[in-house]
Amino acid sequence: MRWRLVIPVVVVLMLIVLLGYGLTRRPDVLPSALIDKPAPQFDLPTLASDRERIRTADLKGKVTLVNVWASWCVACRAEHALITEISRRTGVPVVGLNYKDTKEGALRWLGRYGNPFAVVAFDHSGEVGIDWGVAAVPETFVVDRQGTIRYKVVGAITRDEMNDTLVPTLERLKASGS
Template sequence: MSDTNTPPPSQQRAPSAGALTFAIVIIGLFFVGLMGLLFYGVKQSGRADRESLPSPLIGKPSPAFDLPQLHYPDRRVTNADLAGEPYVMNVWGSWCPECRVEHPVLTRFALTKRVRFIGYNLKDEREDALRWLEQFGNPYVLVLADIEGRTAIDWGIYGAPETFLVDGDGIVRWKHVGAVTDEIIANELLPALEKVEAGK
C-alpha cells in the first residue's frame, strides 16, 4: 500500500535555479579560497627557502663585474674601482615591493655615512628606476645597473632586495636576503662592519 501523503515523482519539486546558483557560488568561493591558500603557502615557502640559503660567497672574493652607472650609462664601474674601502651593496628594483619597505631604513643608515652605500639596480627599466629614486630618495653614492641580470648570477642574487657587505680587499663578509630592518642593521650589519674595520 502506497503512502498517500507522498506526491508522485512528477509532482516533487526540483531544486530552484536560485538554490543551484547559490550552491555553485559557494563551491566556487571554496575553490578560490583554497587556491589562494595554496599560492600563499608556495610563495611563503619559496621566500623562506630563499632567505635561509647560505651564501657561498661569504669569506671569498666578490665576483668581478663591469657595469654601467644608472645615472651615467656611459660610465662603467668595476669591482676594482670599489676596492680600498668597505662598502654595502643593496640590490633593489622599482618592481620590488619589499624594496620600498626597507628604503627608509636604508636611507637613515646611509645618512650616518658609516660606510659607502652602493645601489645595485636589478632587471629594471632605466626610466622606472630613476623615477623610483626621484620619488623615494637616493641614498646611494652610486647605482650600478644590471639590466639583464647576468652579473647577478655570479653574485648568487636570486631577487631583490638583497644586501652585501664587502671589505676593502673585495671579500664578501656579510649578506642578507630580504628587507633590511633597523634590528638587522644593529644586530647583524654593524657587528660585521665592526669586524671589518678591526681587521678581523
C-alpha cells in the same frame, strides 16, 4: 620475518633524524657560497650615464655595502629608509645594483623615495646579479676593503637585522682595516 620489522623501523628512525635536523635550522638564513670569497667580477654602466662605469675594482679600498634592488620590488621600498640610515650611521658607502629594471623606472623611483646610493650600477639583463648569487631582490652584501664578501642579507633588511648584525659588522670591518 624479522627483517620485515627491522627495515621499516630503520627507515622511520632515519626520517625522524632528517626531520629533526631540518627543524633546527633557521629558514630565514640562506647560506651563500660567496661568503669569505672575492666579490664576483663586473663592469656595468651607472644608472646616471652609460659612459660612466662601475667595476668590481671600485669596491676595493673601503668597506662597502652593495644593495641589490629594483623599482618594481615592494620589499625594496620597505627597506629603503634603513639603507639610508645605515649609510648615515656608519659612513659606509652604499653601492646600488639595480637589477632587471628599466632606467626610467629606477630613476623615477629614486626621485620619489630619495637616493641613498653613492653610485648605482645598472644591471638590466640581471647577469651580474646572477653571478652574485641573487635569488630575488632585495639582497644586500657587506664587502670588506679587500673586495671580499663578508656578510649577506637575503630579503628586506629589518630594523633588528640592521641594529643587531649589519651595523656592528660594518663597524667591526671599518675598525679592523678589513
